Amino acid sequence: KQEVTQIPAALSVPEGENLVLNCSFTDSAIYNLQWFRQDPGKGLTSLLLIQSSQREQTSGRLNASLDKSSGRSTLYIAASQPGDSATYLCAVRPNDYKLSFGAGTTVTVRA
């Protein structure tokens, strides 16, 4: 069974600092990996999707890397802003369609 772990569980940084969020998974036979953002009491917004053949994906201030062989992905958020405060979820998809989610990292960016 795929286990997805996100460390740290919570993170608080001053505005402008870069954020590094970690995700690890136990089964490296994945189809893709996705990072989501969840605001309190809300649904999920997809941020980045990395196919298993890719090493990284970038969108604006966000960059996600994937090391499938070691079962790790890292989400970098450059020059953090208070609006980046949210919970960030990592999800892996094996070769079927079911997503396995981590418990998330709750980020607080202090103004």
Next chain:
Amino acid sequence: GAVVSQHPSRVICKSGTSVKIECRSLDFQATTMFWYRQFPKQSLMLMATSNEGSKATYEQGVEKDKFLINHASLTLSTLTVTSAHPEDSSFYICSASPGLNVETQYFGPGTRLLVL
């Protein structure tokens, strides 16, 4: 585009009653819809997968007679929590995949259920 809505957003009910949650794809046809449950500080757990016109497939440990899923059309799936108990209190989120492409899932805003 690709908007998924849920109704209601919040519901409070008494123990023993049934609650129905709707999930709609507003601007696309969703052959497949997924229902997740999320407890505080925990990850989303897939409960079941529903395909339009057929019976839902439930994950191990999810009671199909308690969590009734109906995917009657290509834009609507409903989850009914029957004889709800306080331990059913949770955040329920649906997602929908357009057509036969299940790689992409669009998530609804979630429904907060509180059972007293």
